[in-house]
Amino acid sequence: MAEQASRARYRELIKDFKPDSGHLLHALHTIQHHFGYIPNDAVPVVAQQLGMQTAKVFGAITFYAEFRTSPPPRTEINWCSGPACRLKGGDNIRRAMESVLGFGVEGTTADGTAGMHLQQCDGSCEYAPLVWVRSFTGHADGADATLQDERGVVHGLLTVPAAIELARVIKSREGSA
Amino acid sequence: MTAYDVLRQQANTAWQSYLRPQRTRLDVSVATCSHAAGVYDTLAALADAVRTRNLPVDIATTGCNGFCFLEPLVTVSRPDGLRVLYGPVHAEDVADLLDQALTGICARLAAGVVNGDSDRAAQLADHPFMKHQVRRLMANCGVINPEDIDHYLARGGYEGLARAVAMTDEAVIQQTLASGLWGRGGAAFPAGRKWDFLRGARNKPKYLVCNADEGDPGAFVNRILLESDPHLIIEGMAIAAQATGAEYGYLYIRDEYPLAVERCRHAIDQARAKGLLGANILGSDLTYDMEVVRGAGAYVCGEETGLLSSIEDSRGMPRIKPPFPANAGVFGLPTNVNNVETYANAPMIFRESAEWYRQYGTEKNPGTKMFSFTGDITRVGCVEVPFATKMGDLIRDNFGGTPDGRPVKAIQSGGPLAGIIPGKYIDLPLEPEPFREQGVLMGGGGIIVCDDTTCIVDMVQYFEWFAEDESCGRCTTCHGGTQRHVEILRRIQEGKGRVSDIQLMELINDSLRWSNCFHGQGAPAAVQSLLRHFRDELMTHIRDKRCPAQQCAALIRYEVVRGREHDADPSAAICPTNAIRQHDDGRYFVDDARCIRCDACRQLQPDVLAVTDAVAPPRPAGMPVAAGG
Ligand SMILES: Cc1cc2nc3c(=O)[nH]c(=O)nc-3n(C[C@H](O)[C@H](O)[C@H](O)COP(=O)(O)O)c2cc1C
Ligand code: FES
Numbered sequence: 063m064a065e066q067a068s069r070a071r072y073r074e075l076i077k078d079f080k081p082d083s084g085h086l087l088h089a090l091h092t093i094q095h096h097f098g099y100i101p102n103d104a105v106p107v108v109a110q111q112l113g114m115q116t117a118k119v120f121g122a123i124t125f126y127a128e129f130r131t132s133p134p135p136r137t138e139i140n141w142c143s144g145p146a147c148r149l150k151g152g153d154n155i156r157r158a159m160e161s162v163l164g165f166g167v168e169g170t171t172a173d174g175t176a177g178m179h180l181q182q183c184d185g186s187c188e189y190a191p192l193v194w195v196r197s198f199t200g201h202a203d204g205a206d207a208t209l210q211d212e213r214g215v216v217h218g219l220l221t222v223p224a225a226i227e228l229a230r231v232i233k234s235r236e237g238s239a
Numbered sequence: 240m241t242a243y244d245v246l247r248q249q250a251n252t253a254w255q256s257y258l259r260p261q262r263t264r265l266d267v268s269v270a271t272c273s274h275a276a277g278v279y280d281t282l283a284a285l286a287d288a289v290r291t292r293n294l295p296v297d298i299a300t301t302g303c304n305g306f307c308f309l310e311p312l313v314t315v316s317r318p319d320g321l322r323v324l325y326g327p328v329h330a331e332d333v334a335d336l337l338d339q340a341l342t343g344i345c346a347r348l349a350a351g352v353v354n355g356d357s358d359r360a361a362q363l364a365d366h367p368f369m370k371h372q373v374r375r376l377m378a379n380c381g382v383i384n385p386e387d388i389d390h391y392l393a394r395g396g397y398e399g400l401a402r403a404v405a406m407t408d409e410a411v412i413q414q415t416l417a418s419g420l421w422g423r424g425g426a427a428f429p430a431g432r433k434w435d436f437l438r439g440a441r442n443k444p445k446y447l448v449c450n451a452d453e454g455d456p457g458a459f460v461n462r463i464l465l466e467s468d469p470h471l472i473i474e475g476m477a478i479a480a481q482a483t484g485a486e487y488g489y490l491y492i493r494d495e496y497p498l499a500v501e502r503c504r505h506a507i508d509q510a511r512a513k514g515l516l517g518a519n520i521l522g523s524d525l526t527y528d529m530e531v532v533r534g535a536g537a538y539v540c541g542e543e544t545g546l547l548s549s550i551e552d553s554r555g556m557p558r559i560k561p562p563f564p565a566n567a568g569v570f571g572l573p574t575n576v577n578n579v580e581t582y583a584n585a586p587m588i589f590r591e592s593a594e595w596y597r598q599y600g601t602e603k604n605p606g607t608k609m610f611s612f613t614g615d616i617t618r619v620g621c622v623e624v625p626f627a628t629k630m631g632d633l634i635r636d637n638f639g640g641t642p643d644g645r646p647v648k649a650i651q652s653g654g655p656l657a658g659i660i661p662g663k664y665i666d667l668p669l670e671p672e673p674f675r676e677q678g679v680l681m682g683g684g685g686i687i688v689c690d691d692t693t694c695i696v697d698m699v700q701y702f703e704w705f706a707e708d709e710s711c712g713r714c715t716t717c718h719g720g721t722q723r724h725v726e727i728l729r730r731i732q733e734g735k736g737r738v739s740d741i742q743l744m745e746l747i748n749d750s751l752r753w754s755n756c757f758h759g760q761g762a763p764a765a766v767q768s769l770l771r772h773f774r775d776e777l778m779t780h781i782r783d784k785r786c787p788a789q790q791c792a793a794l795i796r797y798e799v800v801r802g803r804e805h806d807a808d809p810s811a812a813i814c815p816t817n818a819i820r821q822h823d824d825g826r827y828f829v830d831d832a833r834c835i836r837c838d839a840c841r842q843l844q845p846d847v848l849a850v851t852d853a854v855a856p857p858r859p860a861g862m863p864v865a866a867g868g
Contacts, residue, residue, distance in 0.1 A: 127536030185459025186275035
């Protein structure tokens with residue numbers, strides 16, 4: 063029953079998208095925007111709607127860094143991998159946060175509540191080095207996302223000690239490691 | 240009155256009351272850069288203060304004017320016509336701003352006067368950041384509300400399109416050619432010629448694609464336009480449609496720019512509602528419409544054929560050329576791909592003229608170009624300057640030089656695939672040719688300045704890692720070659736470099752060149768720069784196992800400064816790996832096996848912790864180095 067309900071929901075979300083019109087990315091973004099990720103059982107629904115093979119949809123999903131195939135952690139540190147951040151010690155920040163959290167970039171805690179994700183520079187370099195902390199409680203299946211929801215809260219001009227404190231706060235808030 | 244005149248007249252009324260509002264208005268710059276600076280806190284504090292103090296002011300939004308280093312920016316427009324830009328206005332500055340700026344000037348926060356005169360604040364035009372600048376493309380950035388089409392119209396927007404739709408396609412191409420406009424996305428190909436290819440293509444329908452993938456890390460010139468003046472791009476594309484016969488356009492925006500996606504979608508809807516997109520634009524024969532496609536995080540989708548694949552419901556794999564997009568682009572149909580800034584130049588060429596356009600820049604490189612500068616500079620932001628402006632003038636005057644006045648060691652322009660030049664070339668004129676002569680690319684406008692604290696081996700390793708990470712995987716030369724580069728460079732950074740690595744890297748570079756697209760073909764550039772310009776530093780890593788900038792983690796060591804062994808409590812507390820330990824007598828020492836060289840301790844206690852080279856001092860001159868050892 064639950065499965066049918068979610069299938070109906072996927073279908074409803076992407077009902078306006080058409081085959082051969084360049085709608086795949088938009089459809090996938092729409093699903094991810096509402097569910098936080100692209101659930102496995104949404105893929106055949108998207109494929110059917112757009113008249114594509116399921117494998118091709120999977121192929122596209124896995125090509126892009128920002129489509130997720132599993133639920134996002136509640137709190138995610140998006141680490142900027144860009145050059146301005148690197149020049150200002152961004153890689154030191156990564157190593158320090160990883161050792162506090164006990165997992166690396168693209169890893170999560172065992173219970174999946176906190177995670178770390180590699181981000182590309184969006185030109186916020188005046189605040190380098192920085193991380194964005196994203197919270198995935200707010201915009202699952204619902205309201206329009208603000209820039210804050212989409213990009214997260216910026217922790218900029220980070221020193222390594224400040225990054226360590228931040229990681230410690232997240233670790234204690236999100237419980238088990 | 241023409242259809243355009245009607246739109247313009249309505250818009251003028253709206254604009255006049257915007258310029259001289261009945262009551263004071265605060266325009267808050269909402270853009271990706273101000274988001275980083277905490278603009279949402281500023282907005283909340285403003286709204287709160289205005290409500291509780293019951294102030295007769297309005298709050299509105301504007302875009303970013305390139306002064307990213309002063310975000311969050313607030314422009315105060317008063318009924319008397321005085322407009323003053325303030326920044327940075329953080330939440331805690333809101334009280335001061337409201338106390339002083341509504342009746343007088345808040346001198347502490349004033350960046351400059353935009354309109355009118357004041358003896359308490361300088362003109363914004365005299366700000367050092369405005370030196371050398373000519374603002375044509377950026378004329379509206381931070382000046383108008385990017386979500387209000389009337390503002391764009393009142394500032395001369397869509398006038399260029401109104402003229403172009405009255406011309407033949409051939410005349411539009413001629414005028415574009417006469418302006419000398421060339422593509423700003425990297426390859427510098429004349430826009431008019433590309434448009435003419437599409438005009439001559441036989442299949443229909445024809446498409447336009449705008450490349451707003453801006454993937455070069457550290458570059459954000461396109462983002463400034465997309466977020467702060469979206470109609471400029473829409474108008475430019477509509478003019479290209481008139482020139483080429485294209486009926487539909489895709490504006491492909493990278494995933495990292497959600498605000499740009501939102502603003503451009505909104506702008507397209509507004510343009511359509513005013514008859515500036517759709518059937519019979521401005522009463523002419525031109526029928527053209529467009530939509531935004533949001534990317535999903537893939538650098539190689541910036542390569543034009545990767546972009547086409549991505550739009551077509553597929554993995555963003557670059558294709559084998561020919562066929563070229565003008566013959567077989569999206570959905571196999573004729574397509575023209577241009578960069579954001581390329582299209583954005585078209586409106587002024589038609590609103591004014593090709594001769595007017597050529598007033599700035601050089602014979603070969605007419606017009607202006609936007610550049611964003613980041614890295615080791617005092618002010619990070621975006622400028623627009625005539626071609627051939629000296630890069631060093633901008634770094635020194637506009638961007639305030641390096642933070643501590645340290646020497647500029649290297650400059651990286653044009654993205655990870657473009658190469659790196661040493662600081663001695665700081666005064667290169669900003670145009671493609673001088674950069675090409677040094678074996679690098681000027682590129683799309685992102686420039687990264689590195690001071691002498693930078694390890695070039697590490698930066699090159701970063702660029703090669705980026706190239707590897709973003710390779711689509713089609714060509715073995717590309718995905719395998721970049722992977723080998725990363726392995727070798729990381730090994731060198733670990734102190735296990737061999738002299739023979741030089742030859743190996745040259746060999747890899749030779750094979751990378753045989754990749755299908757410019758991603759693989761450009762990947763050798765960073766290593767090439769390392770070998771050509773920074774060989775001494777590389778050899779110090781390889782032979783002496785030493786990183787002169789003391790950045791490579793495996794080649795440095797942390798230690799407690801002699802005499803301060805009892806003072807390291809705070810460092811011990813912050814150390815994420817408990818590497819700062821105590822002897823029985825309470826003296827602290829660094830347990831090297833646990834230390835991950837994150838630098839936290841030294842940042843916290845620079846007098847107590849010190850960095851040294853991990854290995855013994857360089858071997859004496861003349862000591863033989865075994866090949867491969
Ligand atoms: C790996 C790679 C990434 C690219 N990324 C971009 C980009 O982000 N934006 C862009 O305009 N051009 C990019 N280009 C260049 C495009 O292929 C193409 O030359 C350009 O969009 C053409 O527009 P123009 O003639 O207006 O410059 C990239 C090229 C390569 C090889
Ligand atoms: S490099 Fe991190 S924001 Fe630009």
